[in-house]
C-alpha cells in the first residue's frame with residue numbers, strides 16, 4: 246500500500262486527506278492519505294519517522310512550509326524561487342521537495358476562466374505572504390507583463406519583488422493605494438487573509454478596475470468572499486479560491502501514484518460540504 250500524508254501543526258483542519266482519499270478511491274488505487282501532527286521542535290525527527298515507516302511522500306502545511314526546505318535533498322525550481330515546499334516525494338530515502346501552489350493558482354484560473362490571458366495585461370496582487378510568493382511566481386512564469394504588489398507591511402512586498410523570477414516586472418505600491426492601482430489592470434488577486442471567516446473584510450473600491458478584469462480571491466472560507474460578491478455585482482468575471490487548493494494537489498498525487506487526477510464539480514462539492 247502507498248502511504249502518504251500531510252504534516253502540519255495543527256493539522257486537523259486540512260482538507261488534503263479528503264481530496265487525496267477521494268482520488269485514491271476514484272482511481273481504484275491501493276493507498277492511504279492521513280494527517281500527521283508534528284510540532285516545530287520535532288520536525289526533523291517527525292520527517293525521519295515518515296521515511297522509516299515507508300511513506301511515499303507528504304504534503305506540508307502551516308507552519309512547516311519553509312522549514313521543510315532545508316530538510317530536502319533536492320528542490321524543484323519553483324520551491325527554490327518561492328522559498329517554500331508544499332509537497333515532498335520520498336525516493337530511496339531521499340526527500341525531493343516541490344512547490345505546487347503556483348501551478349494550483351494558474352490551473353484554477355485556466356479551468357474557471359479559459360478565455361483569460363495572463364500575458365494580456367497587468368495584475369494587482371494584494372498581500373506578500375507565502376501564498377503571494379507562489380501567485381506572483383505563477384503570473385511571471387505565464388507572461389504577465391507587470392505585477393503590482395501591495396502589502397500592509399511594505400518591507401515584505403519589497404523582499405518578495407527582489408527575490409522573484411523577474412524583479413523588473415514587479416512594482417511595489419503602498420497598501421493605501423490599493424483602490425487607485427486598479428486602473429488599467431486585467432487581474433486582481435487577493436492573497437491576504439482579509440475576507441476569511443473570522444477576519445476583517447478587505448476594504449477596497451473597485452470603481453477604477455476595468456469591467457473586463459478578472460477578480461480572484463485565494464481565500465475559500467467563505468467560498469464567495471465579500472470581494473468576490475462585490476466584483477460580481479459590478480459585472481466582473483470571478484474565480485473562487487477552492488480550485489487553487491484542488492489543483493495544487495494534482496501534481497503531488499501524480500508524483501506519488503502515477504495518475505494525474507481531475508478536478509471535478511463532484512470533488513469540489515465534497516470538499517466544500
Ligand SMILES: NC(=O)c1ccc[n+]([C@@H]2O[C@H](COP(=O)([O-])OP(=O)(O)OC[C@H]3O[C@@H](n4cnc5c(N)ncnc54)[C@H](OP(=O)(O)O)[C@@H]3O)[C@@H](O)[C@H]2O)c1
Nearest residue numbers: 372373374375376377397398436437438463464486489490
Ligand atoms: N486557495 C488556496 O489553495 C490557498 C493556498 C494558500 C493560502 N491560502 C489562503 O491565503 C491566505 C494567506 O495565506 P498565506 O499562507 O500567504 O499567509 P501568510 O504568509 O500569513 O500571509 C498573510 C497575508 O495577509 C496579510 N494580512 C493579514 N491580516 C491583514 C490585515 N488585517 N490587513 C492587511 N493585510 C493583512 C498579511 O500582511 P502582513 O505581511 O502585513 O502581515 C500577509 O500579506 C490565507 O487566508 C490562506 O488560507 C489559500
